[in-house]
């Protein structure tokens with residue numbers, strides 16, 4: 001990677017670098033942020049459901065346009081993980097996803113010097129679009145993992161709401177890793193996650209990708225799975241491919257061959273990704289909200305299907321999970337008003 005071209009800095013002008021990089025969040029995962037979805041919109045409908053459907057797991061549609069049947073929940077706690085922001089009720093996914101997260105947490109604790117995972121959003125109980133925070137995560141095959149190692153103690157539900165994110169980026173420098181927070185264990189964790197064949201992509205901040213390109217001396221076969229993306233500087237995002245035989249799950253094109261430490265990465269360090277959109281002469285068009293009818297047809301049936309008996313009954317490996325904090329933190333029943341869902 002060449003160093004950052006001077007024109008990138010000129011484009012940035014008076015804006016602080018941190019602001020610019022923060023603005024990247026708006027363009028990335030947080031694109032779907034909006035105040036209150038209209039009643040009847042897909043966000044409102046899927047956001048109001050508190051329990052998954054019964055029956056076998058089914059990912060319907062695409063990562064950014066679909067829904068999920070037969071989801072299971074990641075237990076709020078395991079020996080090597082803790083689920084975060086429990087009030088969001090977004091720790092639902094396909095069993096393959098949940099199983100992989102648990103495995104990653106164990107493997108990383110055993111081999112990589114990473115004491116455990118703090119797991120962020122996976123999917124809603126029936127997938128679908130969310131009130132805030134993500135364009136994807138709709139079919140139970142995406143999961144966010146914090147780049148903060150799990151603390152030794154089991155956090156209370158309140159601590160899990162309040163723990164702030166820690167960015168890996170240096171404050172006053174453009175797309176540069178802060179070596180005071182970044183460690184070799186972070187790099188090992190990312191490559192561990194990329195090592196599983198079922199993991200198709202991992203989204204990270206371009207600065208993290210560059211750091212990996214510059215410093216990873218091990219096997220680089222899976223480095224190409226790390227994809228530079230806006231945001232993703234305090235968490236990374238694991239995307240699992242459609243499991244074999246999952247009819248109705250729309251696959252994404254495989255990543256290009258190679259380690260991705262090339263001009264596609266260099267592009268992020270130029271002005272183009274950070275340029276403000278040109279002012280238009282036309283009045284701004286408000287994007288139309290996604291309605292349930294815009295999703296694959298089966299998603300209407302998923303919304304209408306009877307729920308499982310309880311969240312506990314649909315928790316992955318619930319029999320061995322032991323006591324957890326989830327009973328206090330899970331919404332008991334009915335709608336979760338948007339005001340209770342913390343903004344990212």
Ligand SMILES: [Zn+2]
Nearest residue numbers: 029143144237
């Ligand atoms: Zn994500």
